Amino acid sequence: MRRIRADLVISNCNQIITLAGKCPRRGKEMRELGIVEKGWIAVKGEKIVFVGGEKEFREEVEVHCKTKWIDCEGKVCLPGLVDSHNHLPFAGERVDEFKMKLEGASYMEIAERGGGIKKTVGMTSEISKEDLKKITLQRIKKMISQGTTTSEAKSGYGFFLETEVKQLEAVKEISPISPITLIPTFLAHDIPSEYSGKREEYIKYLENEVLPEIKKRKLARFFDIFCEKGVFDLEESRRLIKKAKELGFEIKMHADEFTSLGGAELAIENGARSCDHLLEISKDGIKALGRSNTCAVLMPSVPFFLKTKKYAPAREILEANGIVALGTDLNPGSSMNYSMLFTLQLAVFEMGLLPEEAITAGTINSAYALGEEWDRGSIEKGKKADLLILDIPSYIYIFYELGTNPIEKVIKEGKIMEV
Incomplete structure (x- = not known):
């Protein structure tokens, strides 16, 4: 199997909040976040090319000398808001x-x-x-x-x-x-x-x-x-x-x-x-x-x-x-x-x-x-890589720890932004 070549890798995420699957979400579906624990993400150009565990990442993704890495250990990756x-x-x-x-x-x-x-x-x-x-x-x-x-x-x-x-x-x-x-x-x-x-x-x-x-x-x-x-x-x-x-x-x-x-x-x-x-x-x-x-x-x-x-x-x-x-x-x-x-x-x-x-x-x-659900709003293969890295161990801390900004990095269409 030919491996996917990645320009950006986000590794060891405590939680990836993918929201993959059905869109739009109604009723009890809105409680289903599609969490991947200890997850990895690979990005090529503007788009996400892999979301999953480390084993599958090693099998499916190829890195090169210019691949950028973000270690997300103990942190949460969330779709861009x-x-x-x-x-x-x-x-x-x-x-x-x-x-x-x-x-x-x-x-x-x-x-x-x-x-x-x-x-x-x-x-x-x-x-x-x-x-x-x-x-x-x-x-x-x-x-x-x-x-x-x-x-x-x-x-x-x-x-x-x-x-x-x-x-x-x-x-x-x-x-x-x-x-x-x-x-x-x-x-x-x-x-x-x-x-x-x-x-x-x-x-x-x-x-x-x-x-x-x-x-x-x-x-x-x-x-x-x-x-x-x-x-x-x-x-x-x-x-x-x-x-x-x-x-x-x-x-x-x-x-x-x-x-x-x-x-x-x-x-x-x-x-x-x-x-x-x-x-x-x-x-x-x-x-x-x-x-x-x-x-x-x-x-x-x-x-x-x-x-x-x-x-x-x-x-x-x-x-x-x-x-x-x-x-x-x-x-x-x-x-x-x-x-x-x-x-x-x-x-x-x-x-x-x-x-x-x-x-x-x-x-x-x-x-x-906004009619953008096919490109944005979730972390799925094929979508634009609009991602947030939050320095919290679980998404619940967004609501538990008030008065702080947990956002450590913003990635917009595969580019790491200065914020």
Whole structure:
């Protein structure tokens, strides 16, 4: 038998959390991590070519003088984490608002003082594309240090074509040098004040100008819409989703975050890859998720950051056989969170997921939520070598030892990264 030639070998892993096999995972399947103890991994180029025990490794894998070795004795190897909901390319911060919130200011009080989403829209409109690219790359460095190797990157802080294009072009232009894989999404985020009282005109503007131009320039894979009371209602959302699908976009949705409008059902009706947030999802919506292939992307750092104490009903969705994934929802107003590790921990302590379920939700199921499950999210032969080496003896320490970062090394598509 001809042996496989390896460029990188990871040896003696106390645990390899492979998550090999079925994808996406539902119900009790989410507790099955596919652990290989005392395992070895071989990588050739960007891809994994071997996962298994030392005996099989010696028989099947060939090393050469330039093969790199990582001794993982007493440590854990985990798939790179996947952030399936992230508003990455925005300008500025809103730390002043954060302080006001902590002091008791309401959303309306902050808005009356010039804050809120429109402040970020203004800063993002004013910044140059080159400066936006620099800021985005700085954020990406923080994300990879916390184990994220693949992330969504939403626009939505432009409202108008010029700034939406600037956001998405920034993502496209940094992608070749980004240390993480970026999946671009065009988000219809809100109705701008310039169209107050002229909602129909803005819907037509999105239909006839913005969506076609973004598709023509090949700037986004997904279309997302904020379906919510006071933003885009169900019929407006349905109409824009229909247009996006006609143009060839895949669909994601912000749904049922503040009010139970039936956003989850609309997402399922349209074959959306995911519906996100879901703090106010109805019982019927939960049942519908369990019968569908639409993924529930949950972001526990949002209610944590906002101190609302109400979290999405993760356990109910799981028990209904729904697909659950996780994201940071990185944004300047409601979740300035770069860390998928922290997100996994919050999912356990605040949403009631088991550690195994949280890991599954933040890896293979999040890869599914971004349409990347064939390449990423698990440690399997033929997949991209996106791997984390954690200086802990068992995966359970991710949740047991808080306030530390156990990530010792990040490997992205076979390359050992500096973090």
